[in-house]
Amino acid sequence: MDQTRDATRRPTILDVARLAGTSHATVSRYLNGRSYVARATADAIEDAIHRVGYVPNRTARSLVQQSTQAVAFVVRERPDLFFADPNLSRMAIGANAALSAAGYQMLLLIVDTDESADRIVTLVRGGFVDGALLVAMHEEDRVVAELAGAGVPLVTASTPLPDASVPWVDTDNEEASAAITRALVSTGRARVGEIHGPRDAPVSHQRHDGYVRALGAGFDPARVAVADEWSLGAGARAMEELLAAASDLDGVVAASDVLAAGAMDTLHRHGRRVPDDVGVVGFDDSPWATQTSPALTTVHQDAQETGRRMAVRLVEHLRGGAPLEGGEVVPSRVVWRGSAGPRPGA
């Protein structure tokens, strides 16, 4: 590879052809390995490629093939929160592995300003990638709207509004929430309250619905307090409200692990023992879940699998197969730790 350190011009397919004594069309055929190329010609081309240090120009190839073989993984979430959330990281890892296996290169793009949102939308719509995977947790996002509206092949990582037609992959938040609520009830609790997640997050409502469904006739709206953000403090405050409104509570279903951790702080401050007096369950199986004492019984989502499925669906569509529509549910499971009390029958 004695590439000329000339730096004036990168070698092109024409340089290779000239050196190999053939046409550039034949070099192209050799490179793409579809058509047959005579043994001797192939050898000459191979030799020439090494001598000039040729690397095909991706841009030129993409232009004629109308495909870059790349897929964007767009992070529409505060960058620090994205990196701090193990579920999101795992989603990216799962998607990357699946795309990689299919021969696509995943490009992780982080939206961090309004201008970057515009830039990314323009890139994606402009054919810089063949499709996009999108992580956007908030409703009515313009990035989602602008991409979906432009007909870009797209899969999102969270259940969108009911009327939205953007394909998605997600855990069944309602069902998982019902499952963890049933788990808590199964430890012998009769008066189970809820710490409802922030109202602007769709998952808050889905998890609430599951909680209500699992309780059935036992549901009492007085036992619900809404947290205004996903934080320890918000969980603690909501728990205060809950205690004030229904001091006979013997269980709490929190919309996330952080909220559950905050709630436990409040319970301890009030001298209520967990799980003896009050059983607590969380959601997400985040690092918080093992840092509370006792550790949290919670819902584990297989985020890596979510990422994988998002990628698989997109790839199947790009390869001319499946139309991209509808949602897909990824199973989740209840993880038993100490905060709800011992698992019945275990």
Added chain:
Amino acid sequence: MDQTRDATRRPTILDVARLAGTSHATVSRYLNGRSYVARATADAIEDAIHRVGYVPNRTARSLVQQSTQAVAFVVRERPDLFFADPNLSRMAIGANAALSAAGYQMLLLIVDTDESADRIVTLVRGGFVDGALLVAMHEEDRVVAELAGAGVPLVTASTPLPDASVPWVDTDNEEASAAITRALVSTGRARVGEIHGPRDAPVSHQRHDGYVRALGAGFDPARVAVADEWSLGAGARAMEELLAAASDLDGVVAASDVLAAGAMDTLHRHGRRVPDDVGVVGFDDSPWATQTSPALTTVHQDAQETGRRMAVRLVEHLRGGAPLEGGEVVPSRVVWRGSAGPRPGA
């Protein structure tokens, strides 16, 4: 934007020109805003763009401009470790912000298999991006070699071998290690040992050199134990060795926070109090640093600043300015917590 849901063909600049009653060259000029375009013509073009829902094809533009205005941030590190390491995440965030501000789109690419390594090298060498930022912590990496050897504009995030000419940005590990060693000594320690990092990591040697330099005549090779990996267990084992070889130790400089945490486990097991009997210091200011008891006195690196500078250097080069060569040092600082004892004079 009543784009024809025909889907057969995306509108091109020619469609816009036709509708606007002008030539596509003029449309191009309008889009790039360099040359003047008559007011009336501009209006007609603008209107046409909206009517057909035109978005410029990035690939075509890149081909003629020989630039994609995109920069790769290549992660040559196990994906899970990359996401778990706050320093690396912050580096990515810092680089993303700086590139974004300069009008470049950062693309985070994760190497997760040998094939993906080849794919990424080919992409980068093939002009899919204008340059690359590279996070690769191990020596003699083929990805680094193949990119650097191909003349791709490149900046790495860690000091390379002395003979390597790849430009880098990094904290001065030797100096920082000397500083934290001096900090420990300043609490009145006379027999300070070291838990040396894994031998295959360049930083291990740099930090060792700083430790040796700070100790001067007080350095005793018998007080050094080498950890075989960056883990709690390895730190604990190395501490056992250290205790066996030099039981009169009153201080330990660990090459990282995890190693320090492991060392503290061993010390506690042997009934040595930290910091009363033995002072301990770490490196990295990672989450480990606040999870030990007492919390770790350690070295804080400004990873976000490192990422920012990597980006700035690359951008300056791409814009035709600075030649890309040499290294750049980012300052770090000692963070005092409890593990070394009280800060003298504080």
Added chain:
DNA sequence: CTGAAAGCGCTTACAG
């Protein structure tokens, strides 16, 4: 098995 030719969708001197 191979070459000549057209074309992917843009930008950019060059004239006017």
Added chain:
DNA sequence: CTGAAAGCGCTTACAG
């Protein structure tokens, strides 16, 4: 201020 023309570096039918 604008149009015609060339060209960026490839791929791909079409003939042979």
